Amino acid sequence: MPAFEFNKEAKVVAAAAERMGLHPFPIPMLRNSVPYNGRAACIRNRTCCGYACPVDAKNGTQNTVIPKAIESGNCELRTHCVVAEILMDGMRAKGVRYFDENNEEKIQTADVVVVAASACESARLLLNSRTSLFPNGIGNNFDNVGRNLQSHAYTGAWGLFDYDILELNGPGATLGISDFNHNEKEGIIGGVLCTEFYVLPYGFSRARPPSYPKWGREHKKFQRQNYRRMVRLHGPVQDVPTPGMRVQVEDSVRDFWGIPVTKFSGSRHPLDRKHCQFLSEKAASVLREAGAKQVWMNVGGLGRAGGQHQCGTCRMGDDPKTSVVDPNCKVWGVDNLYVGDGGVLVSAGGFNPVLTIMALAYRTGAHIAGEFAKKGSAA
Ligand SMILES: Cc1cc2nc3c(=O)[nH]c(=O)nc-3n(C[C@H](O)[C@H](O)[C@H](O)COP(=O)(O)OP(=O)(O)OC[C@H]3O[C@@H](n4cnc5c(N)ncnc54)[C@H](O)[C@@H]3O)c2cc1C
Ligand code: SF4
Structure with a gap:
């Protein structure tokens, strides 16, 4: 294009x-500079960033990968759901507890769980999922989840x-x-x-x-x-x-669904x-x-990170003591739990982040598919 x-x-x-x-x-x-995949070219509105596109020329998951996944017959989309907790069976994730569109609590079992709720919300979800093996949150036995927030x-x-x-x-x-x-x-x-x-x-x-x-x-x-x-x-x-610029959770303050809220601290x-x-x-x-x-x-650079380019809270690395996910974006210490969003970026880099986040998500998807092909399961 x-x-x-x-x-x-x-x-x-x-x-x-x-x-x-x-x-x-x-x-x-x-956004489409020319008509593409049955959708129009951009008509160059003054309002674009932060607004819905009137001609569907702006690309997002809603008009690219999600329809394709549904077409494959292997994907069911449940909207307006909020995941409250990742459920564990020892060192394996076995599913999630969530609230559906009617705010009813539900359990969904799974062979593999991929957390892709954004850097702040994925960290919150991991920190809010506690078991006897992960008393401070899944993947957080070395106190890395939520740290290094950048934006x-x-x-x-x-x-x-x-x-x-x-x-x-x-x-x-x-x-x-x-x-x-x-x-x-x-x-x-x-x-x-x-x-x-x-x-x-x-x-x-x-x-x-x-x-x-x-x-x-x-x-x-x-x-x-x-x-x-x-x-x-x-x-x-x-x-x-x-490390001090971080996301934590606050048990004493709960949201509409009773889930502990996110707490930000530290500075740039x-x-x-x-x-x-x-x-x-x-x-x-x-x-x-x-x-x-x-x-x-x-001149910027003061105050806290955590705005529109949030990343870094589930950083990737080759040492479980200093990172949250391994080089395949799998949470250290858990066989079948992955992070698929900006949280895994070690650094925000010098450019807007979304293309890197997408590239990493494709890479993680390919890795999970490869594991399934090899073993009939992702771990
Ligand atoms: C106004 C604006 C303009 C931007 N412009 C650019 C740009 O020009 N270029 C660029 O590269 N980047 C841009 N960005 C940044 C880019 O959009 C983000 O970096 C990117 O979308 C982050 O991807 P993600 O997968 O980490 O999280 P998200 O895209 O935020 O996806 C997380 C998803 O998880 C859902 N979710 C969260 N919590 C839960 C839960 N508990 N249960 C279920 N679902 C949950 C959310 O609803 C959301 O759909 C912009 C951001 C904003 C806000
Ligand atoms: S909202 Fe759509 S048509 Fe308008 S400028 Fe953005 S991409 Fe182009």
Whole structure:
């Protein structure tokens, strides 16, 4: 499938980046640039990220792998269910206890259990599943489950131009610059800069040059004049994994189904801030070269991880003392329990994570299928 063309602002930024010796590229996106598999091409709405797609051009499990799995005849999909606990028989998983769409408690037995509830929720599920052999949660005998939570520190800069530069032909983000990824000479681990998704006017109303009024007449005037004149160049910075930044469960606070809730603690590594400062300065220099009349930075890297790119809580490794899953994403110490989500990533890396999560999930699936083919069971 061909990449999406750069939009107007990306063309301006790309030309500037190339003048600086950088290598801008079109961002790989999970949306159809041309009709594909009976579904339409993207019609380029301004609202994309965070909204349902009106023409089914955006790809997700709901219109790709799940229909295929159901077609195979080997998959039954149960929606609106919440798993509360993984059930064990000694060192083997034997199924799950869950609440169905009517909130009725049910048991489902299984030969293999794959936990794929996201980095925070998978850690919660493992921690909430306790037996005499795993008193602190399954896979947690070395106190690794839930630790090293990461989610990328976002950072970058804004540029204000003196002409209408935003095309507003969605979804906005089309260009990436990854020249600073693993730039060890200058001290950054990983990170990419991208032109940003368009935001609706209310979202834009928070973005103002420093010390500019954020309310009142001047604020409204700025909003009217400059909505199409500001470009944001920013992106994810690879967090430094930190054991103290973690997900735990809190037995004294329960959700609707009586399941102990997630508790977050810890904070980012101090280097995250330094790396964000570095990448924000690079973004600012590109925007200046692109002709922005005013440039200001928004430097990330403070506070807690755990946002939209959450990962790391069930990290993969080759030593059960320092990791949760083995190189095949199987939970150490349990014969037939796997993790199939962002939790297994050891590091968030310098880019948005979903393609890596998907690649690992396919790899884990192939491993489980291979084990079945060999032995008639996954373990
Ligand atoms: C607004 C937004 C924009 C993003 N944009 C990008 C992007 O452009 N590029 C990119 O690479 N990444 C992007 N991400 C990140 C990406 O979506 C995530 O990294 C990825 O979806 C994580 O995959 P996962 O399998 O770990 O978890 P999820 O995709 O979160 O899947 C977990 C599933 O488990 C279900 N679940 C949770 N708990 C339970 C339970 N107890 N019982 C039963 N089911 C449960 C959840 O409902 C969910 O369906 C974005 C995220 C957000 C929120
Ligand atoms: S911009 Fe996003 S939501 Fe709109 S058609 Fe394209 S993929 Fe769908």
